[in-house]
Amino acid sequence: MAINLQKGQRISLEKTNGAKLQNICVGINWGAIEKKGFFGFGGTKEAVDLDASCALFDENKALKEVVYFGNLKSKDQSVRHSGDDLTGDMDGDDGLDNEVITLDFSTLNPAVKHVAFVLNSFRGQDFGTIPFASIRIYEGTPKRVNEVFAKYDIANGSGFAGHVSMVMGIFYQKNGEWKFNAIGEPTKDKKLEETVNTVMKNFL
Template identity: 45%
Template sequence: MGISLQKGQKISLEKEAGGGLTRIVMGLGWDAAKGKSGGMLGGLFGGGGGESIDLDASCLLFDEPGNLVDTVWFRQLRSQDRSIEHTGDNRTGEGEGDDEQIKVDLAAVPANVKSLVFTVNNFTGQDFSKVENAYCRIINGSNNSEIARYDLSCQGSHSAMIMAKVYRHGGEWKMHAIGEVGQGRTAEQLLPQIKPHL
């Protein structure tokens, strides 16, 4: 098991992985909250438990001045430079393990890209009161060992979250657990909130 991150914490991915890190995978997992319906709000989303929750993981690429260079999400599963790949959209959160994964070939990320910001949005529009057991984790793509995990289970009225930033600093890749909540069905709607973290 990797290190369990707290909000705001920064780590060196290479040190935690024991060096020689060339590929990482950002995994996102969640479950639809059970038995949270009832009352006035229950009817809002069609009542009963077992509804599908479509959380979407995205990766936004930024250059040094903070300009958006590219976005990897369910409508564009690969970055234009092909260094980052989304494994595909999961629309329910059902099943064990990661529900969505974004694979990053760190060695192939273009030199002008300084930061990779990972977000999660509820495309179906429900807020996070309908989500439980949500997490994101960074896996060493070479041996599938977990480097770090960040628990996203902060239920509330937000529909999106800026999960984490993976960025270059002093010749190595680091990770910053951001954990800032927001609103929006797509990552683009979070851009004003992401800017201060770049």
């Protein structure tokens, strides 16, 4: 049973049978921008390069590591990035995630207490101009979805228009238990480093 999270909602990562979640995936699916030709004829598609990234922080909110298209695995291998998608779905929504970041809590460095997921538009293409762009945070693998925890439709969300960066959500440890804060907030940042700093200052 998928939990439809509201923005700002917090949940514990415990399944209905009481077992703790071990493997989390964050998948992003998006489309290319359609450019109409003269009088509506001969339109073209403009590739869209969105980048999902994951920032790891310790209990003092100090940044330990960032997993992104230039660093596809964390040092302990617990966080893995599927690789950089530079175009989005050029032929319409194929239903598959363009980029997936996986997180295995069982092998995560014990010093890490906050795991933040952010999204940036690499070429500065406004989220509001992308025909479809959705995010889902779920239990499973890149090829299998078991249970969805949060979904965001950023292409059709009025608050995302005019922005090229957002904080998707943060997993955090409290009293030895991992919990999830569904943030879903656009930021005024332009680059990944700025978004990571925003997370550090405002969301941890």
